[in-house]
Amino acid sequence: MLCKLSISNIKKSFKDYAIYFTTLILGICIFYIFNSIDSQTAMLTLTGRKEDIIKILTQLLSYVSVFVSCILGFLIIYASRFLIKKRNKEFGIYMTLGMSKRRISVILLLETFFIGLISLAIGLLVGIALSQITSIFIANMFEADMTKYTFNLSKSATIKTIIYFGIIYFIVMVFNTIIINKNKLINLLQASKKQEKIKLKNPVVCIILFIISVLMLGTSYYMVTQGVESLFKYDVKILLVPISLGGVGTVLFFYSVAGMLLKVLARCHKIYYKNLNAFVFKQLSSKINTMVISISIICLMLFMTLCLLSSALTIKNHFNKSINKYVPADFELSAFYNDDKEDINLQDFVENESIIKNNTKDITVVHTYYDDNFDYGASLGDYQDEIRKRNAYVRFNSSVEIMSETDYNNLAKIMNFETVNLEKDEYAIVSNYDAEIYKEVVRRNSIMNIFGNNLKPYGNVIDGFLMISANPSNTGFFVIDDSVLKGENKDRQVLVGNYSTEDEATIESIEKKINDYKPEFGIMRNTKNDIKEAAVGLSVIATFIGLYLGIIFLISSSAILALKQLSDCIDDKNKYRVLRQIGADEKEINKAVFKQTLMFFMMPLSLAVVHTIFGLKFCASILRSLGIAGALDGHIATFLFLIAIYGIYFVVTYLCSRNIIKE
Amino acid sequence: MEKILKVENVEKYYGSKSSLTKAINSISFEVEKGEFVAIMGASGSGKTTLLNMISTIDKVTAGHIYVDGEDITKLKGNKLNKFRRNKLGFIFQDFNLLDTLTGYENISLALSIQNKSYKEQKEKIEDIAEKLGIKHILNKYPYQMSGGEKQRIASSRAIITNPSLVLADEPTGALDSKSSKQLLSSFEYLNNNLNSTILMVTHDAFTASYASRVIFIKDGKIFNELHRGESSRKEFFNNIIEVVTLLGGELNDAL
Numbered sequence: 001m002l003c004k005l006s007i008s009n010i011k012k013s014f015k016d017y018a019i020y021f022t023t024l025i026l027g028i029c030i031f032y033i034f035n036s037i038d039s040q041t042a043m044l045t046l047t048g049r050k051e052d053i054i055k056i057l058t059q060l061l062s063y064v065s066v067f068v069s070c071i072l073g074f075l076i077i078y079a080s081r082f083l084i085k086k087r088n089k090e091f092g093i094y095m096t097l098g099m100s101k102r103r104i105s106v107i108l109l110l111e112t113f114f115i116g117l118i119s120l121a122i123g124l125l126v127g128i129a130l131s132q133i134t135s136i137f138i139a140n141m142f143e144a145d146m147t148k149y150t151f152n153l154s155k156s157a158t159i160k161t162i163i164y165f166g167i168i169y170f171i172v173m174v175f176n177t178i179i180i181n182k183n184k185l186i187n188l189l190q191a192s193k194k195q196e197k198i199k200l201k202n203p204v205v206c207i208i209l210f211i212i213s214v215l216m217l218g219t220s221y222y223m224v225t226q227g228v229e230s231l232f233k234y235d236v237k238i239l240l241v242p243i244s245l246g247g248v249g250t251v252l253f254f255y256s257v258a259g260m261l262l263k264v265l266a267r268c269h270k271i272y273y274k275n276l277n278a279f280v281f282k283q284l285s286s287k288i289n290t291m292v293i294s295i296s297i298i299c300l301m302l303f304m305t306l307c308l309l310s311s312a313l314t315i316k317n318h319f320n321k322s323i324n325k326y327v328p329a330d331f332e333l334s335a336f337y338n339d340d341k342e343d344i345n346l347q348d349f350v351e352n353e354s355i356i357k358n359n360t361k362d363i364t365v366v367h368t369y370y371d372d373n374f375d376y377g378a379s380l381g382d383y384q385d386e387i388r389k390r391n392a393y394v395r396f397n398s399s400v401e402i403m404s405e406t407d408y409n410n411l412a413k414i415m416n417f418e419t420v421n422l423e424k425d426e427y428a429i430v431s432n433y434d435a436e437i438y439k440e441v442v443r444r445n446s447i448m449n450i451f452g453n454n455l456k457p458y459g460n461v462i463d464g465f466l467m468i469s470a471n472p473s474n475t476g477f478f479v480i481d482d483s484v485l486k487g488e489n490k491d492r493q494v495l496v497g498n499y500s501t502e503d504e505a506t507i508e509s510i511e512k513k514i515n516d517y518k519p520e521f522g523i524m525r526n527t528k529n530d531i532k533e534a535a536v537g538l539s540v541i542a543t544f545i546g547l548y549l550g551i552i553f554l555i556s557s558s559a560i561l562a563l564k565q566l567s568d569c570i571d572d573k574n575k576y577r578v579l580r581q582i583g584a585d586e587k588e589i590n591k592a593v594f595k596q597t598l599m600f601f602m603m604p605l606s607l608a609v610v611h612t613i614f615g616l617k618f619c620a621s622i623l624r625s626l627g628i629a630g631a632l633d634g635h636i637a638t639f640l641f642l643i644a645i646y647g648i649y650f651v652v653t654y655l656c657s658r659n660i661i662k663e
Numbered sequence: 664m665e666k667i668l669k670v671e672n673v674e675k676y677y678g679s680k681s682s683l684t685k686a687i688n689s690i691s692f693e694v695e696k697g698e699f700v701a702i703m704g705a706s707g708s709g710k711t712t713l714l715n716m717i718s719t720i721d722k723v724t725a726g727h728i729y730v731d732g733e734d735i736t737k738l739k740g741n742k743l744n745k746f747r748r749n750k751l752g753f754i755f756q757d758f759n760l761l762d763t764l765t766g767y768e769n770i771s772l773a774l775s776i777q778n779k780s781y782k783e784q785k786e787k788i789e790d791i792a793e794k795l796g797i798k799h800i801l802n803k804y805p806y807q808m809s810g811g812e813k814q815r816i817a818s819s820r821a822i823i824t825n826p827s828l829v830l831a832d833e834p835t836g837a838l839d840s841k842s843s844k845q846l847l848s849s850f851e852y853l854n855n856n857l858n859s860t861i862l863m864v865t866h867d868a869f870t871a872s873y874a875s876r877v878i879f880i881k882d883g884k885i886f887n888e889l890h891r892g893e894s895s896r897k898e899f900f901n902n903i904i905e906v907v908t909l910l911g912g913e914l915n916d917a918l
Binding site: 269270273275276278279282286574575577578580581582583584585587 | 740
């Protein structure tokens with residue numbers, strides 16, 4: 001009997017449950033997809049370093065999953081509490097009919113069980129189906145082979161999903177039982193008749209709190225943007241200051257705004273007393289008042305989503321673009337000269353290994369030199385003083401590399417740089433990291449004394465580098481005419497080359513030879529493939545974790561807002577009836593619902609957007625310190641993504657609300 | 664006299680062909696401008712159904728209802744809302760105030776729906792508050808008011824738009840006797856001084872005795888009709904009791 005009752009209950013209230021149910025399914029499906037990554041087709045074909053990346057990614061995702069399951073757990077408990085509240089009267093009637101609290105708890109237990117079972121089944125099915133599609137996406141990122149496609153099902157992810165959600169549902173059951181046992185019959189029966197009490201907050205306190213919150217937010221905004229350099233100087237722990245200021249500031253902001261909003265709006269008589277506005281504003285303010293903490297959390301989650309996704313997508317875009325630009329050659333070896341040790345000869349190494357000799361082309365060897373009297377400080381000319389003031393921690397006495405014109409032009413040919421044609425009394429600067437400094441030096445027409453000659457600048461700073469890497473990292477080297485160069489102070493030799501073969505096995509064995517080459521004195525080696533894979537690894541990890549957390553944050557916050565709005569609508573059905581009785585048009589009423597829902601959804605989003613504007617600046621400076629320069633170009637895609645999910649929840653909530661209050 | 668309300672052979676059936684319930688069985692009556700009419704009847708007599716049809720909340724099965732000469736049984740959708748907005752004022756047993764709004768805001772809502780300017784709203788509300796003695800509760804929320812105060816706010820909301828007809832459904836049903844008297848005096852004031860036309864449904868003879876005419880309904884039909892005429896309220900009350908006794912049974916309980 002109880003079983004039948006609970007099943008019919010689920011069927012009956014399916015409409016009210018729709019949003020809850022969809023969110024559950026979405027949560028389960030996403031949980032499965034991200035936990036099954038390691039067994040997806042694309043991944044199975046990966047080898048070597050890519051495999052290592054997957055291992056790291058899987059490990060990271062499993063840590064993140066624990067966090068995600070906590071968020072989903074809170075969401076589900078929160079949502080089920082809402083739904084129980086809706087049914088107080090029903091439980092009250094059961095109790096007047098003589099049903100014991102224990103049996104009601106059993107009904108609820110069964111209901112949770114069935115809902116859990118159904119949502120798990122559907123969620124897993126959808127997840128398994130979607131994971132086939134995400135495989136293609138992953139293959140695209142890793143440039144993996146998808147020709148050997150097979151349907152795949154991750155046993156471990158399935159079991160993990162079932163266990164995690166099983167635990168969540170179990171906790172929900174415990175919570176429900178506690179709630180039911182705490183309720184009194186009279187409260188259950190009269191729940192719907194209970195009059196809402198308007199808690200008025202002291203306006204003076206609100207204004208003071210508002211000012212404090214704005215100051216707190218302002219301080220943390222300042223710390224992560226203008227003050228970011230001084231922030232980096234300290235321990236990482238100092239980051240907790242802006243984070244906690246921002247968190248507490250957000251809560252205080254919503255608390256004070258909820259208290260003041262109405263006071264301010266009620267002052268604008270023309271707006272407040274127009275159409276149903278007074279009603280709309282009161283509804284909104286009571287909503288916000290009752291969920292200050294939830295709205296603050298939602299705001300912070302939206303903010304994190306925006307920052308995470310933007311940064312992740314920026315990292316991804318950056319590597320896609322930068323690899324082609326900054327790694328024009330297939331491999332590179334470099335060795336510093338050392339006075340004490342015997343010089344090594346990179347050219348000989350390449351010539352002596354037949355497999356390298358036979359399968360490579362464009363081998364170019366260049367040398368750099370240094371001048372004891374020409375350090376970094378001297379290379380800045382009279383711009384030095386300003387730089388010293390700005391960056392006290394730069395080592396101004398480090399040597400500057402100097403290259404001959406012939407060597408540089410050889411390098412330029414293989415790397416696709418601009419070639420130069422220097423006069424005897426000219427120097428050129430090649431730089432692509434912080435190139436602004438040398439640009440200013442050139443602009444000032446600074447005369448340099450190199451190897452005892454006074455040289456004047458040639459053209460502008462050339463965009464180029466000596467070492468291939470995923471990021472621009474060349475702070476600058478000088479190029480001078482061959483005849484001016486004095487060859488005694490050798491700094492290092494660099495060998496660059498391309499493969500003449502496309503056979504992967506051959507390339508692999510060449511790279512193995514290169515990586516195994518360990519002469520007495522250490523050399524540095526880079527291959528395009530290594531750089532690419534390391535970069536892809538970082539971008540894949542960033543993208544996946546960004547997406548995973550982003551989606552979970554987004555659906556959690558949207559679902560909380562949607563559930564609150566819908567359950568309020570059920571509570572307020574009578575209010576809309578009154579509005580109809582005093583003659584409000586259906587159109588006006590719908591407009592009132594629309595305005596309410598929109599403002600309710602916009603409230604956390606708008607502060608989150610402000611947070612994000614500053615947060616992204618901070619993300620950009622972190623990324624810059626990791627060598628990922630340039631604008632955050634991921635934010636447009638991120639906003640579209642956010643608008644899509646948040647927007648869908650908003651529209652569905654509005655339509656459902658309209659449906660609920662319809663007579 | 665100008666006819667505000669004309670109910671013509673109105674019938675209302677519930678249920679299907681096999682089990683038909685006639686809630687209202689061919690009722691006709693008229694209400695003139697400035698009249699204060701009470702409709703009395705026991706539970707289930709059809710009085711609330713009748714009121715619901717006049718207020719366009721429910722639809723008639725047959726017959727016509729004219730308000731200000733307009734046949735309201737033919738109205739649909741937003742025209743219905745417009746009709747309710749401009750021609751009717753409602754007062755309910757359970758007040759139906761919006762509990763998130765203050766007294767003032769509850770009253771102003773009826774005006775702002777009609778797109779009246781803030782200034783006009785303010786003038787009208789201050790005027791009615793003065794007349795009904797509710798000035799001190801205008802800034803209170805419903806949960807801070809007594810039942811009688813709530814009902815007076817609801818009454819103000821009902822008549823603030825100068826409706827052709829004020830419909831009151833058991834307005835004293837949830838009030839104690841002192842509050843009932845206060846409210847009914849307000850009704851008398853509205854009727855006598857502001858010339859409001861009031862149609863009130865009640866099963867309470869004392870409440871009905873404040874009206875100028877009482878229509879008795881039994882089993883969906885008009886059973887009797889009493890005019891107060893020149894008699895005092897006390898005499899009128901006694902007359903009503905006589906009819907109630909004639910009506911028999913249940914209504915006696917409500918005395």
